[in-house]
Amino acid sequence: MADGDPLIPPSAVDVDLSAVAWDSNRSMSDFETGMWRMEEAQPQLRSPIVAVDVLDRAPDWDRLVQAHEWASHIVPRIRMRAVEPALHLGNPVWSVDPEFDLGYHLRRVRLPAPADFDHALRMCRHLATEPFDKARPPWCALLIEGLDDGRAVYVVKTHHSITDGLGGIAMMTLLHSRRPDHTPDKPDREPPPPEHLSTVDAFGEETIGELRRIPGRLVRLARLGVNVATAALTRPIDTATDVLGYANSLRRIATPPASSGSPLLRNRGLGRWFGVLEVGVPELKAAGHAAGGSLNDAYVATLLGGFRRYHEELGQPVHSIPMGMPVSMRSGSDPTVGNRFAAVRFNGPVAEPDPAALVRRVRRIVLGLREEPALDAVELAAPVLSRLPTYLLANWYLSQSTGLDLQASNVAGVPVPVYLAGARIERMYPFGPAPGCAVMATLVSHVGVCCIGVNIDTAAVTQPARLMRCLQESLDEMVALGAATEGTER
Template sequence: MADNNPFVPPSAVDVDLSAVAWGANRTMSDFETGMWRMEEAQPQLRSPIVAVEVLDQAPDWDRLREAVEWASHVVPRIRMRAVEPTLNLGNPVWSVDPEFDIGYHLRRVRLPAPADFDHALRMCRHLATEPFDKARPPWSALLIEGLDDGRAVFVVKTHHSITDGMGGIQMMTLLHSRRADPTPDKPDRTPPPAEHLSSIGAFGEEVIGEIRRAPSRVARLLRGVTNIAATAITQPITTTTEVLDYANSLRRIVTPPASSGSPLLRERGLGRWFGTLEVGVPELKAGAKAAGGSLNDAYVAALLGGFRRYHDAFGQSVDSVPMGMPVSMRTGSDPSGGNRFAAVRFSGPISETDPAKRIRQVREIVLNLREEPALDALDLAAPVLARLPNQLLASWYLSQSTGLDLQASNVAGVPVPVYLAGAKIERMFPFGPAPGCAVMATLVSHVGICCIGINIDTAAVTKPALLMQCIQDSLDEIVALGTTAEGA
């Protein structure tokens, strides 16, 4: 579920460096540590976030290199690698790579003729499936030139431990400009000095950090206990009710969806297939409004309708599929970067053939999920999970994620035209990680267009092009609801 307020990037010359605190934490959170480590034991759990930008022309290469170099000054995390403490006793520490080289992370390639967007997208997919070199900062970028129509593609891959989807959008906008011309007078920072942090040094930082954090943690704990005790004495019925409500919510959050996985999508593997869809924001909103739902409700309903069509094509009848959805926990006061989301799971209804009824079904489910008191359960459990042996943590997570046939994410995008080193960004397609699930769908709005990226496990979905056509047909059906309502 997305933050409904789109991020409007400032002009590069107007960037307030004092307000840029993207990825300010020196140490990975417990949740990020889990994502970082468990893929060592299970390659299926690799979690890259991939952004694919379609440009109207090839950008100026020198300007692009300078823009990325500038961004690495403004956001030091771009220049940092993760250093594991000795024996993994603590969380990884972000440290400036003493051998940081823009040329290693930012590359360019020209496709041989003939070449179209599908050729470029296949190259993006290959980039996404390559594991990171964890001795270096975990990100890479590639400019793909040579498309027959003169366009170009810029793809950026970052590890999920660096940021979630919204943080990724915030980082990407640092490379964007509100104008095509260069901005020579934009503010800058001195790049952070190289560090030679060792595993022992990282362990020492973790120990000192824990000592420094202990008093505030104890104080928060005591305040919490005091408040609970006071409430329990003065309002015993209210306290008991809240505890029971949280316990029931926790049970709903941790219990797997009632529906079992589709027999058609049972297999899991390492193969990936990228597909894209697009629909106008006004058109999708109109279809949603006609059924009494939001844009997000219509988007999820379209995915589920596409799943029904795909199953029908194989003669399979399935009432629902287990699915997951990230819920943004960001507030206006949260710094950029990092990971601030919770994950919910539920049974996604796919048997309903009426798109309006399906939208209303989704809306009821989503509204109930937003009100769950225990949405933060995974974050609370993260300190324990991060201390598990890698193999045990990976096995537990894989047992949870492989039970999902679909994950759907919706991230607010950029509502105004932006440029990358002189080239206009026409589309921005997001591809979220699919660690163990059959299909991961992500929507980002870009200048009035819903750009949808579909990350498909080809072991689960044996005919990905058919699934994409099924989802497109379902989107068209929902857009038709709005057209019909306007003509009535």
């Protein structure tokens, strides 16, 4: 879940190169290091972020290649691979790939006739399940042509260690333009020079970096101690209340949802199935407002309503399901590259058949979770967790994530028409990673349309097409709720 205004993509000629600071962090954060290493021990924890653009026609290939080359100059991380320090003593270091080959990362295919969007989506799904070559920069892009209606599909896959969903959308806007015509005079700079960084070099760089960070950490720790001591002396009751409140919040955040999960969704595997939903932003907002909630409340309620239908059709209704929701922790000063989010878990009230009542219940839950003081607990614990043996860390994380039947994310999108190498982007479907959970649903708004990508673990959901139909019926019911209320008000 992400708050804030939709992203207004900058025109290529308006890019301020001096303000581009997306590569300020040379090393992965502790949290990103965990995501990078865990999948080696548990392939189920692979965490690719996949974005699928539906284009009104095939873009100009030469322009598309040039756009990627230009973007790799503006954001050097595109050319960087992750170098592990010797013996994993420290976090991976981002280093410019000395053999960077854009042709390896950007490819094109043409589907044999007959071909429609579903065929292209299946190809996107296969791309998502392929593991990254970790000796290269962890991203790839594919242009899919040959659809019967003349449209094309452009898909980008990035590893979650590079950025989160909001950062990924912001990075992709570099490839987008607000006009179809070519921009010949956009600002540029020389690409970063190649680096031949070895594992020993990475270890040395990390060691020096850690030594440099120690004074700052000690200063912050000293200040925290002084502040706590001062508060304890001047406001002992308030301080005790704050400490107790944080401890209680930490207990709520760390405690798994009480629901044991659906018996239908117990299995987990590596198979994935992609489905899409779409609805107008005004329609989903109206549905939320009709029940006293927001667009996000109506979105989450729609997912829960679809899960209720799916379980009822298969003769195993459930009262609730354990679900998770990422909450953006980004501030305006955070760089786009990198991850700044926290994850919350709760019991999703599946059994509620009334969509308006379900929206209200979801709103109460979400508002309470967003106010939790301990939302940053995982980030604070990341330095300790990332130092655990990879096998232990991966198994701990998998035990947490496999307990979730659903995750739901909502990312601010693009509100104005944009183009990719001359082709207009009609839809932008996001598919968030589903490391261990049964279903990951992600919503991105694009030019007044909520584009919802549903990433399904086929070992958990054995009838994915049925689940997508149930989700569509729930969405239709939610839209009808908003329409009925608007009609009454008129």
